[in-house]
Amino acid sequence: MDAWTFSDPWVVAAGILSAAIIGVAKGGLTGVGMLAVPVMALAISPVQAAGITLPILLISDAVGLWTWWKSWDIRTIRLMLPGAVAGTALGWATARYVSDDAVRLIVGVIAIVFFLNWLLQSRERRAEKRPHNPAKATFWATVTGYTSFISHAGGPIYQVYAIPLGLDPKTYTGTNVLFFAVTNFLKIVPYFLLGQLAVTNLVASAALMPVAVVFTFIGAWIIRRMSAAVFYPVTYALVAAVGVKLILDAVVGMVG
Secondary structure: OOOOOOOOHHHHHHHHHHHHHHHHHHOOOHHHHHHHHHHHOOOOOHHHHHHHHHHHHHHHHHHHHHHOOOOOOHHHHHHHHHHHHHHHHHHHHHHHHOOHHHHHHHHHHHHHHHHHHHHHHOOOOOOOOOOOOHHHHHHHHHHHHHHHHHHOOOHHHHHHHHHHHOOOHHHHHHHHHHHHHHHHHHOHHHHHHOOOOOHHHHHHHHHHHHHHHHHHHHHHHHHHHOOHHHHHHHHHHHHHHHHHHHHHHHHHHHHO
16 A cells, blocks of 8 residues: 555554554563564555654654653764764655655665674674774764664664663663654654655554553563563564565565
């Protein structure tokens, strides 16, 4: 399907599942969030899927900022934000001029790379702390801004730079929340100019918001009761499956 419609049960089901994924991720299971846009993009345009999920993310970001207020590392923010701005601009250019199938391919590749990155990290020993590097911060932040704009999937790229810094968990979480709150805010004008904050999309966002809120609590419930050793392998396998599906759809669309 190419557009959101409440009359298509498949589109509505994909939207509800995507909102639930966002909620679970904001409840603490951040790795699950990667699935949100790819799942919705199985039923509608990936660009529109990203547009519908943006307002949901912005509300969730506001709650996160309140929760982690002033818990961030300001140097990390200062070094990475310029790259986030550049990446957002690059993502805007791609979304305007690249076909939906090409965007599906990009999102699918991001999902597969994320899965492969997880496989690699699961075999590595804990890396030593690394000092800030302005050049690396700018590069990874630019890639983060780009992937975040295309599919709200910047988290794994951000972690490539941020995790080796060795920040304490509270500071790391607060920095992550502030960085992506600002990055998501930067998307508002481009998404509006792309027509992805049209009334239809906003109505869909509003309808799906309660689902995200409910599943935020469910995410916290899962953390308290489910073993990470069981949950995360299943989650990353689903990421890979969705990525393969989107890549196949993109290739079929481009060839056909």
